Every structure is written in C-alpha cells, then in structure tokens.
Amino acid sequence: MTQLLSQFDAVFNLLILVTVITLAARRFHIPYTIALIFAGLLAPLFPRFPLLNISPDIFISLLLPPIIFEETLKLDIDGLIDDTDIILSYALAGTIIMAVAVALFAYFLSGFTPMEAFLLGIIIAPTDPVAVIATFRRLGVVKRFQLIVAGESLFNDGVAIVVYSILVAIVSLGTLTPFSVLRISIVSIVGGVIIGVAGGYVVHLIFSLTDDRFAEVMLSFIAAFGVFRFAEELGASGVIATVLAGLIINYRCHEFGGIGEDSMEMLDAMWEFVGFTASSIAFIFVGMSLDPALLWKYMLPVVALTIFILWTRYWIVDGIAEAAGLLMGKRIPKNWRFGIFWSGLRGAVSIVLVLGVASLPLPHVEEMTALTYGVVLATNVLQGLTIAPIARGLNLSTGNGGPSPDKGPEVQS
Numbered sequence: 001m002t003q004l005l006s007q008f009d010a011v012f013n014l015l016i017l018v019t020v021i022t023l024a025a026r027r028f029h030i031p032y033t034i035a036l037i038f039a040g041l042l043a044p045l046f047p048r049f050p051l052l053n054i055s056p057d058i059f060i061s062l063l064l065p066p067i068i069f070e071e072t073l074k075l076d077i078d079g080l081i082d083d084t085d086i087i088l089s090y091a092l093a094g095t096i097i098m099a100v101a102v103a104l105f106a107y108f109l110s111g112f113t114p115m116e117a118f119l120l121g122i123i124i125a126p127t128d129p130v131a132v133i134a135t136f137r138r139l140g141v142v143k144r145f146q147l148i149v150a151g152e153s154l155f156n157d158g159v160a161i162v163v164y165s166i167l168v169a170i171v172s173l174g175t176l177t178p179f180s181v182l183r184i185s186i187v188s189i190v191g192g193v194i195i196g197v198a199g200g201y202v203v204h205l206i207f208s209l210t211d212d213r214f215a216e217v218m219l220s221f222i223a224a225f226g227v228f229r230f231a232e233e234l235g236a237s238g239v240i241a242t243v244l245a246g247l248i249i250n251y252r253c254h255e256f257g258g259i260g261e262d263s264m265e266m267l268d269a270m271w272e273f274v275g276f277t278a279s280s281i282a283f284i285f286v287g288m289s290l291d292p293a294l295l296w297k298y299m300l301p302v303v304a305l306t307i308f309i310l311w312t313r314y315w316i317v318d319g320i321a322e323a324a325g326l327l328m329g330k331r332i333p334k335n336w337r338f339g340i341f342w343s344g345l346r347g348a349v350s351i352v353l354v355l356g357v358a359s360l361p362l363p364h365v366e367e368m369t370a371l372t373y374g375v376v377l378a379t380n381v382l383q384g385l386t387i388a389p390i391a392r393g394l395n396l397s398t399g400n401g402g403p404s405p406d407k408g409p410e411v412q413s
Helices: 002-028 032-045 056-074 077-082 082-108 114-124 130-139 143-173 179-207 213-233 238-254 261-289 292-297 299-328 334-342 348-355 365-393
Strands: none
Touching: 002 032, 002 143, 002 261, 032 130, 032 238, 032 365, 056 143, 056 213, 056 238, 056 261, 056 348, 077 082, 077 143, 077 238, 082 143, 082 179, 082 299, 114 143, 114 292, 114 299, 114 348, 114 365, 130 143, 130 365, 143 238, 143 348, 179 213, 179 238, 213 238, 213 261, 292 299, 292 365, 299 334, 299 365, 334 365, 348 365
C-alpha cells in the first residue's frame, strides 16, 4: 500500500510540475518544453518532491503512442496527400543522410566503431519539433508549413526506430545474415502497415455503428495503444502501426462521417489534452535523464557535433528542396527552407533510444550517451528559444504579412 501511495504521489507531483511550469512559461513567454527540460534537470535537487522515474520501455509503450496518435488526428489529410512527396523526402532521405553524416563524424573524429557510429547516427537523426510547433500555432504560422515540419517528424520517428531495432538486434545477437536483416525489416515495416491500416478501418467501422461519445473516445484510446502493443508483440513497428491507424481514422471520419460533430469535438479536445500531458512528461523525462557531469566531461565533442548537425541539416533541407523543384515541380522558397532547417530539434525519442543501448557491450556507450544528451539539450535551447523571432523575421506567420494559411502558394506545383 505504501509503495502504491508513493507511486501516486510521484504521478501527482508530475502533474503539479507540468501545470506550474506551463503557466510560468506562458507568463514569461518562453517555450514550455524548454522549461520542462530544466525542471527535470533540477528535480534531483529536491528529493522531498519525488517524480515518477520512467524507464525507456515505459516511455515507448505509454508515452510515445498518445503523442504520435494525437499528431495524426490533427494533421490536415488533404494537405498531407498534396505534400506527401516532400514530407517523405525529408522523413526518409533526410533521416538516412543525417544518420550517415553523424556516423562518419563519430567514426573519423571520435574513434567509434562502425556499428557504434551508425547507432549514434540513427539515434540523433529523427527530429522532434514539439517545442516549435506550439510556438508556430501561437504565432499563426502558415498551416502548410506546419504540416511539412510535423509530418517529417511523424514519419522519421518510424524510420529511425525501425533501423535502430535492426542495429540493436545485430549487436545483441552478435551477427545476422543479410536474409535475417531483410526478414526483420519486412516484418517490421509491412507488419506495421497491415496492422495500422486494419486497425484504423475497424475502429472507423465501429464508430459508424454507435453514437455513444464515451465509447468512441475509449475506442480511440484502445486504437492508439492497442495497435502499438499488438504490432510490437508480433515484431512489427508499433510506431508505423499507430501512425497509419490514426491517419486512417482521421481521413475516414472527415471524408465518410461515422462520428457526430459533438463526438469529434470531444475526441479532439480529449486527445489534445492527452497529447499535451504525454509530451510534457516526456520533456521532464528528458531533463531527468540528462547527466550534467557527463555533459561537462564531453563538452567539446558535444559542441562540435551540434555545430556539425546544424550545418548538415541546413544542406540536407536545401538539397531536398532543390530536388523537389527539379523532380516534383514543387518550389520551396528560401524562407521556408530556413524555417524547416531551424525547426529540426532533437528530443525525447533520441534520449529513449540512447538509453536503450546502455546495456549493450559497446566500448563508447558513455560517449554516445553524452553526445545525444548534449545535442538534445543544445538544439532545444538554441533553436527553441529563437524560433519565435526567426519565424516572424522569415514572414512565416500570417500575422506578419505572410500568405493565407489555406491559400498560400509557398510550395508551388
């Protein structure tokens, strides 16, 4: 009973901290995610105010599905379809190029083994723009621009986690044949797609058979966590399954109905709250995971890697934009390119992935951890604190004379 009460107190303290930090951040006009990271970083200094200690497994199983699912429900499906080629280019090509670039940096400049180098690359590659998306909404940034930034993050999480899982399996099992790697990849990707699409269609079908708002909300929770858990149990990608289930539900509800207006409003409000709570806890978890002594020990490599990642990110964004103009006939203007580049923060997913390799027999695991911590902290502070004035300076906000969110010709066909 005592242990149960202490767990309740830890959860209750988390909710108090999220509420206080969010109100304070709004009052002083700073991104709440950055404030939450520093709150988590300072948490060990207040032992009489214990917080729930979240393991990487719990984070992936309990926090990642609602964060992903909430994003899919908010996405503009028509806009996503229109810009799928651009979003997938950044999510697929951008993630792989960044992973390879970081791997080369770690291999040649830090003396990592090839496996360690590629693991670090795929850990750091996915973007996590939660901090800047909240700012974009407050400023009224063009919706199509927000869609590209959010869509890239949504899909590159899936790419990174699939590749990461394969690399960890190779390290854990010692060696894998090319056939085994191919089998793991196919099961992970194809299995995730099948489970996600099937789950989305089944949930929408049940929506169409009932008008009970509470049952529909509960069913959406079952969808978010159920498809993720089911996919992971079968060796498929839970992230891919959850993304596709959410997108299918979003698309079919808006195109074919099956859910009342009151139920949709309730669903949107509930998932906005759940997504906000899960994201807030995730950023506190990031702060609690940071080790100041470790960061200080590897300060110079952290600074060097952060600068290298920013430089690489700029050229990746610009290069894919040029390719989109030549191959797809879509022009991404310079101000959008810089905005996409500066929105590429690293976040909770990278922290969780690097904590997952802590028990692996890797000689540079401590430095991998420090580099990941440092890049996450540096990008959130540097880019998170400056994104608002940069968005205004780039005319990304409709309130700054930018184009209409619904009619903007920013990505032109």
